[in-house]
Amino acid sequence: xxxxxxxxxMVRTIGAYPSGWRHPGAHADPQxxxxxxxxxxxxxxxxxxxxxxxxxxxxxxxxxxxxxxxLLARIDPVSAVLYLAGxxxxxxLIATVNSTYADPYxxxxxxxxxxxxxxxxxxxxxxxxxxxxxAANHGRDAHADNPARYDRAEEFVRALRLLWESWGEGAxxxxxAAGVLIDPERLRPAGFAGEHVRVEGPLNVARxxxxxxxxxxxxxxxxxxxxxxxxxxxxxIAAPDLGSAVSARTELRGLAEASGRDPDELKVVVPVLxxxxxxxxAARAIVERLLLLVPIxxxxxxxxxxxxxxxxSLGSFLDAVGVAPDDPARVAAVDDRVPAETARRxxxxxxxxxxxVQDRTGLAAGRDxxxxxxxxxxxxxxxxxVGGPAVxxxxxxxxxxxxxxxxxxxxxxxxxxxxxxxTALAAPELRRRGLLGRSGETLRERLSLAAPRPAHAPxxxx
Ligand SMILES: Cc1cc2nc3c(=O)[nH]c(=O)nc-3n(C[C@H](O)[C@H](O)[C@H](O)COP(=O)(O)O)c2cc1C
Numbered sequence: 215x216x217x218x219x220x221x222x223x224m225v226r227t228i229g230a231y232p233s234g235w236r237h238p239g240a241h242a243d244p245q246x247x248x249x250x251x252x253x254x255x256x257x258x259x260x261x262x263x264x265x266x267x268x269x270x271x272x273x274x275x276x277x278x279x280x281x282x283x284x285l286l287a288r289i290d291p292v293s294a295v296l297y298l299a300g301x302x303x304x305x306x307l308i309a310t311v312n313s314t315y316a317d318p319y320x321x322x323x324x325x326x327x328x329x330x331x332x333x334x335x336x337x338x339x340x341x342x343x344x345x346x347x348x349a350a351n352h353g354r355d356a357h358a359d360n361p362a363r364y365d366r367a368e369e370f371v372r373a374l375r376l377l378w379e380s381w382g383e384g385a386x387x388x389x390x391a392a393g394v395l396i397d398p399e400r401l402r403p404a405g406f407a408g409e410h411v412r413v414e415g416p417l418n419v420a421r422x423x424x425x426x427x428x429x430x431x432x433x434x435x436x437x438x439x440x441x442x443x444x445x446x447x448x449x450x451i452a453a454p455d456l457g458s459a460v461s462a463r464t465e466l467r468g469l470a471e472a473s474g475r476d477p478d479e480l481k482v483v484v485p486v487l488x489x490x491x492x493x494x495x496a497a498r499a500i501v502e503r504l505l506l507l508v509p510i511x512x513x514x515x516x517x518x519x520x521x522x523x524x525x526x527s528l529g530s531f532l533d534a535v536g537v538a539p540d541d542p543a544r545v546a547a548v549d550d551r552v553p554a555e556t557a558r559r560x561x562x563x564x565x566x567x568x569x570x571v572q573d574r575t576g577l578a579a580g581r582d583x584x585x586x587x588x589x590x591x592x593x594x595x596x597x598x599x600v601g602g603p604a605v606x607x608x609x610x611x612x613x614x615x616x617x618x619x620x621x622x623x624x625x626x627x628x629x630x631x632x633x634x635x636x637t638a639l640a641a642p643e644l645r646r647r648g649l650l651g652r653s654g655e656t657l658r659e660r661l662s663l664a665a666p667r668p669a670h671a672p673x674x675x676x
Contacts, residue, residue: 218651219614220448220481220621220661221644222265222308223258225294226284227251227629230487232594233507234628235283237500241629248297250630251289255298257630258305261637262651264660265306265337267430267623268294272312273347277521280509292324299332306657308337308430313370314363315343315352319413321370322377325427326419334423334656338374339430339450342367342438362410364437369408371445375426375669376404380416382670402670424658426666430483443469446480447663450623453484454597459618479664481620484613487598489627490635494576494601501575501600504627508590512548523593531589535564548589551582567592574598598627603643606636610649 227250228235241250258266268291278285295307307328311321321338329336342363349357358366385400404415431442432450439462442449449466453459459482467477489504491497509516511527524530528548536559537543543556557568568583571591575598577583599609613619626632644650654660 229628230625329422536561
């Protein structure tokens with residue numbers, strides 16, 4: 215029998231879809247309510263998920279309100295997982311660290327501490343960051359370019375592993391009778407001096423139970439792929455559709471093999487945004503609601519705001535789909551039905567949007583689309599998987615069978631109701647089909663990772 219998939223929860227407390235927080239089922243202010251975080255953690259653990267995953271973003275600004283509201287205000291990920299370590303017992307806890315700005319010694323210390331305190335449930339998602347404003351928040355003149363970020367990231371990973379190995383096996387003796395606490399020979403400095411990272415060590419935290427914490431890397435560029443292929447245990451990739459996920463996973467496995475690894479050592483995980491309800495129709499109704507709650511310029515309200523995105527109006531949508539300036543469609547109201555004859559005249563962008571809205575939401579099955587649906591789907595695209603438990607499980611199975619993914623990071627359009635729906639409805643079906651439910655004490659074991667290769671050269675035999 216094949217192994218269950220890797221399934222984690224990608225926790226965004228305000229919800230992963232930009233209008234999610236406006237849905238009547240959403241918690242009003244999950245960001246400020248630790249009880250919601252605790253609930254998500256316990257639900258994930260009880261449902262048999264492998265880990266809770268917290269991303270990070272090192273700056274904020276009013277422009278994020280409409281584009282990516284979940285980036286506006288985020289609890290520090292290491293603090294979040296440490297807090298949740300205290301209310302969970304088995305689930306893995308993965309925190310994002312931005313290697314462009316983080317200090318390697320402080321990072322090794324915080325993450326080793328997390329691993330010690332959780333008995334080996336910790337993991338690190340290493341990113342190099344895509345937010346230029348982070349630079350000014352960290353005393354830098356500018357966000358480093360892609361090659362410089364990845365040069366530093368490669369050194370950062372090597373330094374982390376050397377630091378995690380500071381305390382060799384058996385270094386802590388604690389022989390009370392003899393009065394010998396440690397074997398100083400087995401306490402090793404990192405002694406790392408790269409171009410971007412310099413750190414001496416040793417680390418003043420005990421050896422992490424997992425030795426090396428499982429390392430996730432999320433990115434999109436060729437340098438990101440190279441880093442994932444050579445160093446990561448899990449590659450978290452952007453996968454808008456099955457075909458691109460298959461080719462990304464194939465490429466990553468090829469690169470891993472070319473670097474001398476067994477390609478099965480690198481697991482490829484893709485984000486997924488299931489909108490789940492008891493029936494397919496109820497799930498479609500949720501998506502429709504979400505689309506209708508996307509703020510658009512409908513003649514009142516938001517349009518005057520400086521940060522309001524320019525592409526959220528009927529005019530800009532019609533421009534994008536090639537409808538002429540003198541076309542009668544220009545005078546439509548956003549809540550008018552889209553006439554079939556006008557839809558037929560859409561250029562590729564519009565035709566694609568129409569198809570996406572229909573395919574992903576099934577809205578056309580029961581009713582006609584309005585301009586508001588199309589504007590929202592065009593301006594705020596999301597790869598929803600919409601339906602009852604069988605539809606969600608079919609999706610997971612299809613992607614696994616096609617070689618698109620070794621696992622999924624599950625997003626929830628709004629919290630905690632959609633995560634509750636996923637764990638209560640979809641998770642049992644996934645378990646029934648053998649797609650969910652890995653075992654193992656530590657996160658490394660749960661992810662079926664091989665024992666870490668030592669970063670320190672073995673001690674010379676005298
Ligand atoms: C699925 C996924 C999740 C990501 N999560 C984060 C994150 O939480 N924080 C962050 O700074 N960057 C995150 N990134 C962004 C990457 O760090 C990266 O900067 C961005 O994708 C640009 O790619 P590149 O760094 O390879 O040029 C994520 C990327 C992907 C594909």
